[in-house]
Amino acid sequence: MAKNTNIRISLPAVCFVWQIAMIILFGVFIRYDEESDTHWIEHRRKKNISTNLENDFYYRYPSFQDVHVMIFVGFGFLMTFLKRYSFGGVGFNFLIAAFGIQWALLMQGWFHHLDENDWKIKIGVENLINADFCVASCLIAYGACLGKVSPVQLMVLTLFGVTLFAVEEYIILELLHAKDAGGSMVIHTFGAYYGLTISWVLYRPLLSQSRHLQGSVYHSDVFAMIGTLFLWMYWPSFNSAIADHGDGQHRAVINTYLALASSVLTTFAISSISQNNGKLDMVHIQNATLAGGVAMGTASEFMITPYGSLIVGFCSGIVSTFGYLFLTPFMEKTLKIQDTCGIHNLHAMPGVIGGIVGAITAASASESVYGQEGLINTFDFKDAVANRTVNIQGGYQAAGLFVAIAFGLVGGALVGGILKLPIWGDPADANCFDDDVYWEVVFVMCCGLYHVIIPKHLD
């Protein structure tokens, strides 16, 4: 039965209504913070700040731009690997990220940055980074659903995903006071289980009808490598973007750089050993090489040591590649979870590893390694948690991981239920992974599977 994929009313309606809602809510709630307001010059004098460079902008802007590239080019191009779904991969990623960052500024603002004097949210560059982070979790979830959902469904997925994210982030970072600079838990673990559960709810038993479109062609794999490399290269910026000024950002970069390098080698090793003649599989290279960055998300600020970072990357590259080899087929057959991009291997498992590594590293921190002040600074042991010990911190880190998983599973089940309603214009099983459903494609991939198009003036 052909499904109705006409989104001519629903997509424009969602875009317009939500964008107008954003404008109204921004009008009511969002203002510039003191570093982006013209009163900064007075603020500087009052606080005796000697130079414009102390404006947080100069600490964080280069990292912000790198993160921005990861969100739009990194995630976007990573999802262009399918032979006939490159428009949908990069295009819908663009749409939902552009919506999500606006909604994230509001949701995160209400939970973290609401000024109790005037009930306004004051935003600066750190809020922009956090909004990009938040939206990353929804883009991860998109990876599980790639090719099987309509853009309207993706907007709904993002609306609820950002909402859930803001709540679980508030619980993990503020209530539990866990540390998670690069978001192994709050971004990757949550996003992956959110997407996987949605994909489980939306299970399509007859998806094999579009299996001929579920692979890549030569050049679509090269396009996907653009995504992979920009994610890989800028991941040190991701994990350090909101770390502490000074040594915190510096150390997060070193740790992430090393973990990523290490996971490249183990990915190549496992990919080669798993095939006849040792031939490499592009799917592994495009994805599992990034596992080190995911797994270093929580502990990136900690004194995990350079060789500790290498070990984390070593293990996560192996686990992730094995996931692509064995777990993805198993999950599809047995658990009825169809995970187009393999986010379970790239985000869920390395994210959980990252959470565990973070908990262990925190629990084993000591004044002899960190220094007295360093320990306090790194874990923010002040105010309400001034007396927390590192062991207790480790426990709270572990608790944070469970919160992230729980939010992903429960939230995904709820949102999956909503997305299952037959009103969203999703494609029929035989039309999945096909740009032709939602895009004007005149000459679809001149030499793809279907057709050699006869030029109009020749026939």
Place this chain on the structure above:
Amino acid sequence: MAKNTNIRISLPAVCFVWQIAMIILFGVFIRYDEESDTHWIEHRRKKNISTNLENDFYYRYPSFQDVHVMIFVGFGFLMTFLKRYSFGGVGFNFLIAAFGIQWALLMQGWFHHLDENDWKIKIGVENLINADFCVASCLIAYGACLGKVSPVQLMVLTLFGVTLFAVEEYIILELLHAKDAGGSMVIHTFGAYYGLTISWVLYRPLLSQSRHLQGSVYHSDVFAMIGTLFLWMYWPSFNSAIADHGDGQHRAVINTYLALASSVLTTFAISSISQNNGKLDMVHIQNATLAGGVAMGTASEFMITPYGSLIVGFCSGIVSTFGYLFLTPFMEKTLKIQDTCGIHNLHAMPGVIGGIVGAITAASASESVYGQEGLINTFDFKDAVANRTVNIQGGYQAAGLFVAIAFGLVGGALVGGILKLPIWGDPADANCFDDDVYWEVVFVMCCGLYHVIIPKHLD
């Protein structure tokens, strides 16, 4: 009648002569400024500057690199969308930008930075950014002519374009003292009308002879998305690159980020609503999503408020997409303007919107919102314009917009006339949009419109 497209003498001659002229003129006029000269250390001591970080390099270099990427990858790849003109799109963009930045350093230097003591131009990182900005206007103009002109014509277009730019920029920024940090007026409006007028003068009534090459193929559209996304992501850097240190740069980033996000949603909405079944059109997504950045160029530094930025993006995304739907065909048929990339929709209209928004925002500025010092800093109300009111400033902003349009129209008419001379090696109507004219293409697009190449060893 086949035209002579042999550029074996003319292109090398133009490149060599102009490059040698650049060397001579640089030898006479261009020197390092005090922040890039080895005397910086003495300068620091004299001016009591405590740290190397106060060197403007550290304020502006990250933004500069982002702008640089926009010029060469952003504009370059945005113009690879044609099925057989990707080499020309990215390659000629590369050539004329590399020439234009040199000529811009001289032209802008003579008008803005000539040291009256020794008649030298002292350059630093801000000059490099301004040179990139200047050349952007010529790349915009290229967009209207894409596929229809020879590289020699493009070099001439750039030579005069940079020259005109430097003059109109001097009038708008120095004489009128209008503000235009991201160049809605001086870059986009001028560049677009310059290119459109040239395209009007060079009107080709028989261009339909090459209409079969005037579309995209699947992968060329994905290449173009590289350009789109790098422009989109780095536009906050573009609009903030030469804004005031501190809150000025910070605020420009926030405003541009929001305007861009907003125009993505309205672009998707209008694109979807305009087609059967709500299918999206890649041309809209590649271009109109950027309209928010263009329209935020003038007001990016101002206290336009976050929701104000969203509104600007909202409107410009709609206007731009409608332009692609209705205005481009209308202009081609009725006004005889063939606008290959639709720069009227992406740069002219949003640029004019940006100029108007800037004028209104300036006119409605107040001490209660900006603070006394903030108002003076933001609009540079000092020296000759110390007593200017915001209303008068608004008027001068509007005047600036007219200057930009006038320079575009008059300059474009003059340069178009020059380019119409039959000496520049431009292609025949039937050979437009074809890389084969100016590039060695051995296997042109193996499965394009023309041919399935039979492998040599099989026939």
Place this chain on the structure above:
Amino acid sequence: MAKNTNIRISLPAVCFVWQIAMIILFGVFIRYDEESDTHWIEHRRKKNISTNLENDFYYRYPSFQDVHVMIFVGFGFLMTFLKRYSFGGVGFNFLIAAFGIQWALLMQGWFHHLDENDWKIKIGVENLINADFCVASCLIAYGACLGKVSPVQLMVLTLFGVTLFAVEEYIILELLHAKDAGGSMVIHTFGAYYGLTISWVLYRPLLSQSRHLQGSVYHSDVFAMIGTLFLWMYWPSFNSAIADHGDGQHRAVINTYLALASSVLTTFAISSISQNNGKLDMVHIQNATLAGGVAMGTASEFMITPYGSLIVGFCSGIVSTFGYLFLTPFMEKTLKIQDTCGIHNLHAMPGVIGGIVGAITAASASESVYGQEGLINTFDFKDAVANRTVNIQGGYQAAGLFVAIAFGLVGGALVGGILKLPIWGDPADANCFDDDVYWEVVFVMCCGLYHVIIPKHLD
């Protein structure tokens, strides 16, 4: 005779063993430096450093990320130009760079940064940049061997390449006290001669058997332009990344920006003049446009003047393009050197030009131009070399160039001998430049030379 290209044991073994060795050696030797350690706050107080911004991270991180992009996307995509070797180009580049940066941190650490108190190497962001620099020399060498070697051979090439690099760098920069901020000598000249000599040792007389794969197709040339442009745009960051804080970095950027712009014009000129009808050759545009950056590597920090930079770019663009036209065919026929990417034209000759320009510029430096302090700062005339004159410095610069060439030639001969052993799984002459040997390629380039794949459901 078909060669055995099975790398199912050797590649995983090399990856695992070397990665484990890295972990052990990092455990023994590598620690955070004082700016990336949690004791930074105490260090700041002790050294009376007023702000976190004085952490070297904020001086160098934006440049580091640009260099990182050059290594992985720049070099990687530049090598995707072959019609059937894009996976190998970008994929193996990824593998060996990820290994090389780890080994470089150790090798460079032992030679330059070993703390004599505790025999540890303390790393920070500058070490990460230097590791990227070091690995660049091996990626250059890869360019000569592209398509003709196995990934195992590349790992060996990188192991020895990094080792040799660390030694020659130590000799040139520390013992000779030559300056080479952008590595014209230590990176480009060494890397190129290292690769060329290896390619000479591995000469394949019957390589013409795979000549049908040794060209590009339309879209692979566009992919390669991604590499070209990211190298071109970020080269100013490359040449300034480890330059002196303040005016040193600032000046290096200006000089490199200008040299690159100039070499674009001369490349287009020579490319056009060399062909019938003045048609341009993508190979030249992809490569020779970068020659200005290579040739500005040594002198980028010096007061070479802006027009001096333009002259350097002017000449190196010409030399490089002529190399592609005449030298590469000559070298293949007469000298038996098969240089897939033409690294002799892009790295060897411009690198030597850069070394010579550096020596001349150093020898002609004067206090009247540099200022007394400026001269000392720029050339680090202190401690052991406090009394060195600029003439002597020029001589040492020249000596450095010879050391780089000598290390490249001798090292390449030795490593080439090792790589000639018949145990590394390299492809047969008829299978060179073919991804099918080392990668799972299901639908190899749907419309390449070999096959029109008949869709499964149609046959």
